[in-house]
Amino acid sequence: MTLTKEQVAGLAKKPSCPRCNYDKTIGNALCRRCRAKLPENMRAGLENVPNKDAWAVGRALRAAANYFNVHFQSVRNFGGGRKR
Numbered sequence: 001m002t003l004t005k006e007q008v009a010g011l012a013k014k015p016s017c018p019r020c021n022y023d024k025t026i027g028n029a030l031c032r033r034c035r036a037k038l039p040e041n042m043r044a045g046l047e048n049v050p051n052k053d054a055w056a057v058g059r060a061l062r063a064a065a066n067y068f069n070v071h072f073q074s075v076r077n078f079g080g081g082r083k084r
């Protein structure tokens with residue numbers, strides 16, 4: 001996933017989380033609830049995204065998506081997580 005500066009700005013401005021549609025803070029890529037599930041070193045890359053390089057945010061988002069896929073697959077299988 002490669003993001004442009006505009007995409008990062010748009011993502012930061014959205015009031016809802018792209019993963020779970022839960023309310024999120026402007027400026028962050030994911031909501032607090034999603035970020036709380038990530039290890040600290042991955043979380044930092046998803047906060048204050050307008051101040052970061054677009055490629056760094058894209059990389060952080062991809063890492064987060066991989067983490068969610070690996071660690072929360074079973075949760076999704078039982079109806080939690082992202083809506084289909």
Ligand SMILES: [Zn+2]
Nearest residue numbers: 017020031034
């Ligand atoms: Zn979320």
